[in-house]
Amino acid sequence: MPTRAEVEKHLSAKGYKLTKNRRILLQGLLELAEWATAQELFEYVAARNKKVNFSTIYRNLDLLTEIGFLCRVDRNNDIHYYALNHEEGHHHHLICKSCSKVLPLDFCPLSSLGPLDLQNFSDIECKFAVYGYCQDCQSQHLDKRQTTERAQDHKIIPPTANKPPGR
Amino acid sequence: MPTRAEVEKHLSAKGYKLTKNRRILLQGLLELAEWATAQELFEYVAARNKKVNFSTIYRNLDLLTEIGFLCRVDRNNDIHYYALNHEEGHHHHLICKSCSKVLPLDFCPLSSLGPLDLQNFSDIECKFAVYGYCQDCQSQHLDKRQTTERAQDHKIIPPTANKPPGR
């Protein structure tokens, strides 16, 4: 995990300006223990700079991702979570379906695939993530679960489900 | 790949009604060679039933996914592609970044991970997809590429990129 000074040094070395919003955003990325959504990061920055706009958050998240400081994961419901890259290079994640905790996974499936499996595709990239309930959440299985998420994403069977026409 | 009759039999066995839209949608899913987006499926159905609404498409895609007939993959740009499950059970895909062709992958990374790797997470699910350029597209590398997609998703370096403040 880089320190704030390291990130800022790296940023300015690359020619980017250290604006107020960028400093606060970086601070937020460093402070927020769990991975954060654009919404959460916006709220963090907005609490410290009332005038900040969502577009600024997105522009900076894009920038930081582009230059490799940020890592973005997708939860099942297609919400993006961002965090500073605390791992070196390419890696994957283990993501809690309840609390959204994200842990690094050392394993990359590409190492198990040969050119034959990959049907001569070029410029290979892979997306891989494992979802489950972390130990903390397993004990609180039924109460803490985010019920707003779609059931089929979680394999949670809601009380009313499993009868055919129950949508 | 299930036949249309099989799917319809299975549907009505589960208590769902075989409506006009559903029949056309299933036909579309069977006919369209490549994986299709909600938009494409909407167009397919709309061409055969002018009055159909997008909400109906989504409701049916959700339904078919929920009961396991459909498989949904996400392209890098977060657009969803749907296709009938032609594989049995859990599987993954190889997706062309240019033409969106989707091929099945036999390998599942979960088979290489033990409980230790998975940090005692429960109800494990995995999302895995490999992206690249298929052989057909490799020859047309530069002209056929969808330039609207974000560069960092493709590792395409656009002419103006790679200089720091060039957004």
Place this chain on the structure above:
DNA sequence: TTCAATGCAAAACCTTTGCAGGCTA
């Protein structure tokens, strides 16, 4: 006949864009 399925319209949601003005280096 019954209630699931639909069409319609509107909104929700996340994200992007253009532009004029502000601020960092």
Place this chain on the structure above:
DNA sequence: TAGCCTGCAAAGGTTTTGCATTGAA
């Protein structure tokens, strides 16, 4: 001072929802 960065506002695209009506079984 130069031009990157920002706030603002508006729109983008995909997906969801409520409600009255239609239609399959």
